[in-house]
Amino acid sequence: MTSDLTDATVPISRELPVAYTDTSAHQLGFSLAAPEQDALAVADGEVAGFTVSLRLLGASHQVLASGGGHRLCETVACLPENTSPMPSTFREPGYRFTSSVEQVTEAELHERVVALDxxxxxxxxxxxxxxxxxxxxxxxxxxxxxxxxxxxxxxxxTWHTYPQTGEVVSTRSAMRTCDLGTPDSVGTR
Known part of the structure; x- marks a missing residue:
């Protein structure tokens, strides 16, 4: 397991240079077919035989993962081309996605952000x-x-916090080559 910070990467935690464009959880869309977006911060690495690129966007996040001849581009963001609402569960061969939205108090949100650090x-x-x-x-x-x-x-x-609405969006994704079948790419949604 290695992690390399690319030139586009900011330190572990930093104020990003633009205001966020999504303002509440219900504005987030989900796609496995959106194009790669310009990122505000990137962390690249090799994890369990996969090349992974974690990308923070002004509109939320994008994860690029490839391994075993397969490539995936997960986008959870508020983008014009990202019109599918974020599902609570989505599966296809070799890939699983779950999400949840929680309402929290300001004190609970502060505790969450400290825990995320x-x-x-x-x-x-x-x-x-x-x-x-x-x-x-x-x-x-x-x-x-x-x-x-x-x-x-x-x-x-991933975690996305919205202090103005008291929401915390959490997602969990997994990609496995043993379930992917023929190499090409994963994701058509």
């Missing part, structure tokens, strides 16, 4: 890709994403 730091210490970005205007407006080996392949988790 620890989670990201722990993943960085372990040598797996991880990022957390803070958006201008509120230290509690963050997007965090971490990758790790698991479930026979690579997994990643």
């Amino acid at each position: 620890r989670i990201v730091a722990d993943h960085q210490t372990q040598g797996t890709p991880a990022l957390i970005g803070r958006f201008p205007g509120s230290p509690l407006a963050v997007t965090a994403v971490v990758a790790a080996p698991g479930e026979g392949g690579v997994t990643w988790r």
